[in-house]
Amino acid sequence: MNPPELARRVIRLEIEELERLHQRIGAAFTTSIEMLQKCLEQRGKIIVCGVGKSGNIGRKLAATLNSTGATTVCLDVGDALHGDLGVIDEGDLAILLSYSGETTELLDLLPHLKRLSLPLVAITGVSTSTLARHADCVLDVAVTKEACPLNLAPTASTTTMLVLCDALAMVLLEARGFQQADFARLHPGGSLGRALLTRVADVMRHGDQVAIISPQTTVQEALQAMTRARSGAAIVQEKDGGLAGVFTHGDFVRAFQKDHAISAHPVSQYMTPRPVSIQADKLAAEVLSTLQTNRVDDIVVIDSAGRPVGLVDTQDLTRLRLV
The missing domain is CATH 3.40.50.10490 (Glucose-6-phosphate isomerase like protein; domain 1)
Incomplete structure (x- = not known):
């Protein structure tokens, strides 16, 4: 047999x-x-x-x-x-x-x-x-x-x-x-219900939890801002409030491996322009699919005008039992 x-x-x-x-x-x-x-x-x-x-x-x-x-x-x-x-x-x-x-x-x-x-x-x-x-x-x-x-x-x-x-x-x-919203209404319990009923604005980091810098900010200053915010990424914001990009710890590591003298350089040279973003009023479930599709660890949260208002880290989703 x-x-x-x-x-x-x-x-x-x-x-x-x-x-x-x-x-x-x-x-x-x-x-x-x-x-x-x-x-x-x-x-x-x-x-x-x-x-x-x-x-x-x-x-x-x-x-x-x-x-x-x-x-x-x-x-x-x-x-x-x-x-x-x-x-x-x-x-x-x-x-x-x-x-x-x-x-x-x-x-x-x-x-x-x-x-x-x-x-x-x-x-x-x-x-x-x-x-x-x-x-x-x-x-x-x-x-x-x-x-x-x-x-x-x-x-x-x-x-x-x-x-x-x-x-x-x-x-x-x-x-x-x-629709997805109807499904959420009928599944309020467990991780599925939390993911479907919770909005991005409810789980994003904001205020002092987010490092927001300008394109002219140096790499050293950006790392200091990220350390204060206890975040692995910093949002790069234009003077008019628009989203310029995102500078992550991964961006720093890749740049530092090529050039050890980058601390005084502006982050605009190393940031990721047009980063993955999501609107604050979307369901948290969409964050999960966005993370999986784009294979990133951080997503910039924007308002209806496209201005950055927060950041979602994959670790936040685990802590909030959304995954």
């Missing part, structure tokens, strides 16, 4: 089934998005039902939809038949998950959902199943083979169903125009 090779076989089989799913996406998927969007626009909610492994994936779908602003209830089939149907209102829509499309508990629920006139989206691997025949829209997640060596344990089929559910949630998100 070669465990790594067996593992690669499982992954390869599941990738092949996902490729088949990728090729099948078409009109039915578009219809399902239109149905979901209409439901939410009418202030309805999405009811998700599934049993067993499909139920687990349904709970993941419900969690993803809720986290992206689409009100969703994961309804336990057994409880639904004993009073929990009261959670359903006019204008709601049901997503039913069953690979076989013949899950007894789910089929027992079907007449009651029909009586309540709920539009039904079926996610199933058998397009001719009872569930599929009673649905208004059918999303096909059929696989040719499970990744299980006995072709018994749900593996490729559950992966395919999970990926389709993710596609539903993400396309619906885009169709509704859901």
Whole structure:
């Protein structure tokens, strides 16, 4: 037995089934998005039902939809038949998950959902199943083979169903125009929430924490200013208040290696002109992406007129638990 090779076989089989799913996406998927969007626009909610492994994936779908602003209830089939149907209102829509499309508990629920006139989206691997025949829209997640060596344990089929559910949630998100600010409002806790709710102005260094110098300032004076501010960079500012550049400890090291007698030279000879900058009213999350994209340690913060007002250091983000 070669465990790594067996593992690669499982992954390869599941990738092949996902490729088949990728090729099948078409009109039915578009219809399902239109149905979901209409439901939410009418202030309805999405009811998700599934049993067993499909139920687990349904709970993941419900969690993803809720986290992206689409009100969703994961309804336990057994409880639904004993009073929990009261959670359903006019204008709601049901997503039913069953690979076989013949899950007894789910089929027992079907007449009651029909009586309540709920539009039904079926996610199933058998397009001719009872569930599929009673649905208004059918999303096909059929696989040719499970990744299980006995072709018994749900593996490729559950992966395919999970990926389709993710596609539903993400396309619906885009169709509704859901933005980063909306996501922040729904995720106030943890580092993600802090990064999305916090503005650059809230985390930047300012006042005595920032070394602000002129292009004529000598390298020695710039280093002294950076030491006082306990910062690894100094903002170089023009007479009119505009941003001329930034002089970092890295700039000094590179220049000093070439010429040890630079202390009396103006920083304008060694600074980085047109440095990476960000506006103070932007979300702190944008600082993270800017740092990663430009591979810098310091970002100059500017106001709406382009004047420097502060500095963000990567160490600040760690201290504030934003990364």
